[in-house]
Amino acid sequence: MYQEILSHIQEYIQLDATEVELFTSMLVRKKLRKRQFLIEEGSSVNYQYFVVSGCLKAFEVDENGDEHIIQFAKENWWISDFKAFFDESNSKLTIDSIEESIVLGIEKNDLEELYRKVPKFERFFRIKLTRAYVALQNRILSSLEKTNEEQYLDFQKAYPNLEQRIPNYMIANYLGIQPESLSRIRKRLVNN
Amino acid sequence: MYQEILSHIQEYIQLDATEVELFTSMLVRKKLRKRQFLIEEGSSVNYQYFVVSGCLKAFEVDENGDEHIIQFAKENWWISDFKAFFDESNSKLTIDSIEESIVLGIEKNDLEELYRKVPKFERFFRIKLTRAYVALQNRILSSLEKTNEEQYLDFQKAYPNLEQRIPNYMIANYLGIQPESLSRIRKRLVNN
């Protein structure tokens, strides 16, 4: 049950049996059916989540009611509204499942306790955040430098096999283009 | 000399005299004249920098030789090529000064030693990275949701007073539009 998250964490820090016990005792398992909400806009965000299986998306709804996907999360990814989680503010993001999914949540207070008792976890999340920060920088640079076609190809490389699990209109949304445009890009790519 | 960086850090963690001494002993001061490079593309990146005064920009040069600005850094901001710094890879970013600037650098080995000896610094940078991550998420959401005019107004809000210190063509570059377009937007704004 905890093997995925433990081996994920132990890629970065080493844990002894007591630490594993403390950490896993803090985890809450949630099972989501397809299209079920994990975090709803406007609610408080008490958990950050590790995806054991399945796939979710985080998006913001704009003033016209349109969704804008900021992140997909499949197996071994972390997802939450990190701003709301850290600020204890209300969520501006919505997170729901694209497939039936299993996630492990850790509560904010537990996480703070974990940082106090096992400071290595500060290190773990510092490293994860550094990588996440760099990934977002690259996404921005890609949007500044590249055509939509190139960004689509980048997406396929960055998230191998994810495309088969997600409808095209969500990929278009993530890329900031209309589904019609993605359809034209895909057509161009198969013809060439 | 160290008062800015120390009060910046002590917003998040408390340091005693020994810790202050250890930390400041690791800092290297660099003074840059306008247009001087801090990090050049292709070089190794041994430092991350805190800006004491002045203003710098980090950008990537694309295959056509065009620059794309990913970040400005003024007083109390951190800047580096964090990917290259952490991976010990060669820099894909270039960083140079927009104004005469003073920065404090900390070397990678020293930072690792600091983490070992004063784990609170892991906490400090974890918190800073969380905020930086959220800021980049917001920048991406802004680019997905908003018109160029709205993004320009967001930039002015997010970086008050910075606009007066930076040429418009760099702001246009940061926003991913042509200077001509920014000029049109600015004209529209004064007329309305």
Next chain:
DNA sequence: AAAAAATATTGACTTGGGTTAAGATTTTCA
């Protein structure tokens, strides 16, 4: 298996911002 819902494609038309080019204005520095 049929109906309903969700997803994907295509075509016609429109438009915001890119491109090119020229000139105006401001800043830098010898």
Next chain:
DNA sequence: TGAAAATCTTAACCCAAGTCAATATTTTTT
């Protein structure tokens, strides 16, 4: 201060992607 460099603005034209609308295809549900 004056020349050179850097920066900003305006105009004309063009194109990639948005919009709107219709239809096709796939998936889900009953």
